Amino acid sequence: MHDIRFIRENPEAFDAKLVRRGLEPVSAKLIEADEVRRASATRLQEAQNRRNEASKLIGQAMGKGDKETADALKAEVSELKETLPALEETSRAAEKQLEDMLAVIPNLPADDVPDGADESDNVEVSTWGEKRSFDFESKEHADIGPNLGMEFDTGAKISGARFTFLRGDMARLHRALGQFMLDRQTREYGYTECNPPVLVKDDAMYGTDKLPKFAEDSFRTTDDRWLIPTSEVSLTASVMGEILDDSALPMRLTGLTLCFRSEAGAAGKDTRGFIRQHQFEKCELVSIVRPEDSEAEHVRMTEAAEAILQALDLPYRKVLLCTGDMGFGARKTYDLEVWLPGQGAYREISSCSNTGDFQARRMKTRYRPEGEKKTEFVHTLNGSGLAVGRTLVAVLENYQNADGSITVPDALHPYMGGLTKLEPAA
Structure with a gap:
């Protein structure tokens, strides 16, 4: 398996090694899939953080007797709980897509390996x-x-x-x-x-x-x-x-x-x-x-x-x-x-x-x-x-x-x- 961080930081070098193995460059597609994965993970994390934050604020609002604010926060938490499964599934799917792409790419040859077709x-x-x-x-x-x-x-x-x-x-x-x-x-x-x-x-x-x-x-x-x-x-x-x-x-x-x-x-x-x-x-x-x-x-x-x-x-x-x-x-x-x-x-x-x-x-x-x-x-x-x-x-x-x-x-x-x-x- 390849390190996606290395690919992000060294796309040209990664592709050049693949070309030595007779393969087409793929770093651009991998980086695009990684951006989708990271964006999905970020959206999921933000939603989870907001759910946790809102849950804490409900208790504070109720403690102050602010029923209106507490009800609004409860509604927000309820909505987040409904949307989180979809966000989790999207994040898992993006993670799997990148992993599946990486799983079929062969190892990169060492510098002293001779180039050749067969x-x-x-x-x-x-x-x-x-x-x-x-x-x-x-x-x-x-x-x-x-x-x-x-x-x-x-x-x-x-x-x-x-x-x-x-x-x-x-x-x-x-x-x-x-x-x-x-x-x-x-x-x-x-x-x-x-x-x-x-x-x-x-x-x-x-x-x-x-x-x-x-x-x-x-x-x-x-x-x-x-x-x-x-x-x-x-x-x-x-x-x-x-x-x-x-x-x-x-x-x-x-x-x-x-x-x-x-x-x-x-x-x-x-x-x-x-x-x-x-x-x-x-x-x-x-x-x-x-x-x-x-x-x-x-x-x-x-x-x-x-x-x-x-x-x-x-x-x-x-x-x-x-x-x-x-x-x-x-x-x-x-x-x-x-x-x-x-x-x-x-x-x-x-x-x-x-x-x-x-x-x-x-x-x-x-x-x-x-x-x-x-x-x-x-x-x-x-x-x-x-x-x-x-x-x-x-x-x-x-x-x-x-x-x-x-x-x-x-x-x-x-x-x-x-x-x-x-x-x-x-």
Whole structure:
């Protein structure tokens, strides 16, 4: 959510940032709606003040025996009581109109975010690892997986498209990856492990900028709860509406949860394989920090995600997203793209974003700096550390052998009960 005061005071700067995101200027319309809101609020306040003042004057007039004045004041109070509900409704409507307008405007990009229209304009920051060379023709995971327990047909039979049934050692490898990620993030990077709900209310989705913009991309239950698209929602919303102590910051949270996405905007994309599923697991990273610490925290969070790829010896590149490819709530985003030899391409496996105070304003989450009476909005960050399914895909393609088996990465051996290789079914 944007600060309307900032927009009033800096309309040209606000519009210029929106133009960088490929949007039309809107400050004039927002300021006009804000003027209506403030005028409505003023009329309501004036009427309430006059009602209270007139009510006091009635008693004074009656005390003096001035019945004529008292009756006139009573009539005025009665009239005000009749008009106040309409004024209150007008004020609420004006407030909601402005809030609805602000709710669909994306975050403003940071100054160092490159301009661009789409992913082709993203900037490669760095690469890590050596791409493996094979003495046989490497395959895509969708061709390797079925003989190892990655059952696309079974998932489709049970649940439909974009669902997969994992069996045996494949399921164990998937579980091992999630546990490994969670252990690394808690033990080495100081994230607090959480087991949050995967069903949330509207407020949690709205506060983390998933509503109203992305309602069609999420699943809703019959009792009007939402299945989380990522545990960023649950973890970040855990501080919704709170005033945090300065000593509580930075707050670093992680959770390994199921996530659900309808993929409404991804028709025809990655329909084959395990890349884009309706149900998947992810080790999420969330940080809640002081404003002056958010840039450094963004670097730290991205490094925490990179550490998983490095420990698994999976080649990847780090990319700074351009203005046209950033998510709705982000002011700056680094994507990590893992190398998939079967596809001969880099594919996103983690996205680490700094949202500034954008989510905090929607959630009404503040903190009180040490020694200060005034509160300030916190900054929130989120990232994947990592997406478990996509990491499984990367392991299958990078650790494949000519006989169809998969070598288990060394880092996962303690989680696999001594199993060092997944063997294809006879």
